[in-house]
Amino acid sequence: MRGGRTGKPKVTLAAKRAKFGGCRNALEHRVRQQLGAEFEYETTRMPYTIAHHYQPDFIDPIAKRIIEVKGRFPESDRRKMAAVRKQYPDYQIEIRFSNPDTLISKTGTQTYRTWCTKHGITATKA
Template sequence: MAFRSGLEERIADLLVELGVKYEYESTKVPYVIQHNYTPDFILPNGVWLEAKGYWDSKDRKKIKSVIQQNPDIDLRMVFQAPFNTISKKSKTTYAQWCDKLGIKWTSFATIPIDWLL
């Protein structure tokens, strides 16, 4: 059996020597690391606006997690350029990414007035 470190191997050897049966890395346990999200704008009507110029993978994952774990929040994206692609290797735009996840979005130039009032 291949272990990840010399210490793990020594522990396994000790367990064998003592006749202790064991399983090695046989179980996966999901966990979530707690983070805090600070929205850019919270409006009196309950709408949260998140403004983005460049939107990297880390920030997309954060927004996705916030929305999935807080479904009552009305978070909407305001992009400087919603038709930029999420990476150089992707054809998916910021707008398409939001559409796929059901996130409302707009460009700064065309923010619907009913979002703000």
């Protein structure tokens, strides 16, 4: 199997691990040999959170309504709005789009509106 533009054979992760005693690379293998048996190699997944701040375009804090205005709705904004929806379930969130029926991707069928509906967010035309 050839990989990328270089034409060099593509090395699989399994092949790398076999070469480096179960590790991904030579440096990790060397450190593994220096550590005691009490250390496990990549056996645990640890979730973490990076704190961000969200500043809504418009907010009615008494009625707990958020209005966001969007032309484009890239993946980073979708991820942010999904997180806001999850963390503020008592707020009504509405996104007013220039065109809520815009497809998220050229090859897909999901629109901004269908994404919002799926995530409990109201989508309307601005």
